[in-house]
């Protein structure tokens with residue numbers, strides 16, 4: 001409960017320093033946005049970007065169950081910062097439209113085979 005409260009006050013991704021968009025909460029308790037998780041997964045091979053905990057088996061399981069995003073926290077962030085979330089989502093959609101993003105699930109499945 002304490003972790004969730006702090007996260008909502010902060011609601012900030014430690015990787016991109018922007019609002020937590022579709023937060024992925026790792027077993028160590030750190031949260032990053034989904035697209036940052038995707039990037040850090042690629043860069044430092046399935047370790048938490050903050051504490052370097054290996055999250056490979058966890059990520060594999062979560063993506064299989066399609067539950068990477070911490071929906072509870074995501075709901076709270078959206079309720080706390082609706083305007084910022086809307087702007088960030090629009091920005092991200094433009095980035096995806098530009099072809100800058102790749103589907104995380106496919107990436108993880110591929111990289112873990």
Ligand SMILES: [Zn+2]
Pocket residue numbers: 013014015016017018020021032033035036
């Ligand atoms: Zn981020």
Ligand SMILES: [Zn+2]
Pocket residue numbers: 026028029030048049050051052053
């Ligand atoms: Zn961590």
